[in-house]
Amino acid sequence: MARLLRDQGYTATTRAQLLVESGVSNGSLYHHFPGGMGELAEAALEASGAVVAHALREALNAAPNTGEGVVRFLDIAWGPATEQCAGCPIAPTALESPIISPRLRAVAARCFDEQEALIAARLRADGWPDGSASEAASAVLALVEGALLLGRVSGQLSHLAHAKRAALALLARPPAEGGTRTGTF
Amino acid sequence: MARLLRDQGYTATTRAQLLVESGVSNGSLYHHFPGGMGELAEAALEASGAVVAHALREALNAAPNTGEGVVRFLDIAWGPATEQCAGCPIAPTALESPIISPRLRAVAARCFDEQEALIAARLRADGWPDGSASEAASAVLALVEGALLLGRVSGQLSHLAHAKRAALALLARPPAEGGTRTGTF
DNA sequence: CCCCGACTGGAGCGATCACTCCAATTTCTA
DNA sequence: TAGAAATTGGAGTGATCGCTCCAGTCGGGG
Numbered sequence A, B: 001m002a003r004l005l006r007d008q009g010y011t012a013t014t015r016a017q018l019l020v021e022s023g024v025s026n027g028s029l030y031h032h033f034p035g036g037m038g039e040l041a042e043a044a045l046e047a048s049g050a051v052v053a054h055a056l057r058e059a060l061n062a063a064p065n066t067g068e069g070v071v072r073f074l075d076i077a078w079g080p081a082t083e084q085c086a087g088c089p090i091a092p093t094a095l096e097s098p099i100i101s102p103r104l105r106a107v108a109a110r111c112f113d114e115q116e117a118l119i120a121a122r123l124r125a126d127g128w129p130d131g132s133a134s135e136a137a138s139a140v141l142a143l144v145e146g147a148l149l150l151g152r153v154s155g156q157l158s159h160l161a162h163a164k165r166a167a168l169a170l171l172a173r174p175p176a177e178g179g180t181r182t183g184t185f
Numbered sequence C: 001c002c003c004c005g006a007c008t009g010g011a012g013c014g015a016t017c018a019c020t021c022c023a024a025t026t027t028c029t030a
Numbered sequence D: 001t002a003g004a005a006a007t008t009g010g011a012g013t014g015a016t017c018g019c020t021c022c023a024g025t026c027g028g029g030g
Helices: A003-008 A015-022 A026-032 A035-060 A066-078 A093-101 A102-125 A131-153 A158-170 B003-007 B017-021 B026-032 B039-064 B066-078 B091-100 B100-126 B131-152 B158-170
Strands: none
Touching: A003 A015, A003 A035, A003 A093, A003 A131, A003 B091, A015 A026, A015 A035, A026 A102, A026 B131, A035 A066, A035 A102, A035 B017, A066 A102, A066 A158, A093 A102, A093 A131, A093 B091, A102 A131, A102 B131, A131 A158, A131 B091, A131 B100, A131 B131, A131 B158, A158 B003, A158 B039, A158 B158, B003 B017, B003 B039, B003 B091, B017 B039, B039 B066, B039 B091, B039 B100, B066 B091, B066 B100, B066 B131, B066 B158, B091 B100, B100 B131, B131 B158
């Protein structure tokens, strides 16, 4: 189910498709998930979120700094090159979650919040002040998600590579204190 | 149709929903779009892409530099605050397009390519070298799309604001020469 | 050994899907 | 204004949707 959600989102995933690909039977499905497809989707999305969070945590821990950790995470998040529908396993379902159910949307939001928190924590470990860390984490997560989106649609890995460099640039050092120097140059 | 695609993507949009919301009748639909929902979706997505591209072009032209233009575009792209499903009108359909049809996917890819080209052209007008401009444009577009995604899922505008600052930081000045080799990764 | 609860497979349900088809109506053209 | 062409509304079609329901299967404790 998690794989189907990643490839085609919630609405496009039919019950018949799930049954034939997973090998389980109809009775089993509604015995273990009385709420039907909705409940199963929430559980699957949460599981995907946990997998992604684990990968992100490992990548950040293994890297010498946050930027390098994000770079490594981008490779992992993209998935094996053999997949034709690579990318973030949460984004497709997340984008349609507002019209599906508030609960599914909440699950998706929590997944992204966790990723953002992991990046922010690593930035603070790098010595970033609290405010800058959470703000930069939000922006870097957006950069990552956007790159995975563009990569899936275009089928080209260049978006991933460009996002990596941008992430390294953004996370090279905390922004200067005392107002943004960038203004109108 | 464009609004439905923005709010809920392709698969979640049913023919009945489209007819009642647009006011047109079934016969009209299949007269003007013999290809059915698929053909209509391609046309609607292309129209949305044109609208977004026009808004981006205007924002970039009216701004003193690329960074400020992207900041203004983010406000426009998010849409009016009254919308409960704001965000990029292309992304939801784009993410599921690979499993729908190659043509729909191509339309989505072309929309994003056009946006990227607009940003890159504005960067070159700012004096950026060709390679850095297209690479930065790709990253900034990813940043924008990711921020719109996170904003829709979380319902918070803070992601937009953080992405704006990150875009300004990324586009403040071209990266130093010598350290980056474009075209490889 | 038997039996009872947990679990499974599959037929069947009403609703809804995208779509076809055609008569009625409107709009264009001569 | 008359005939042709374009457009429209809506009933009807087969397929498929998520889901319910129940007979059958299984394994472990009395």
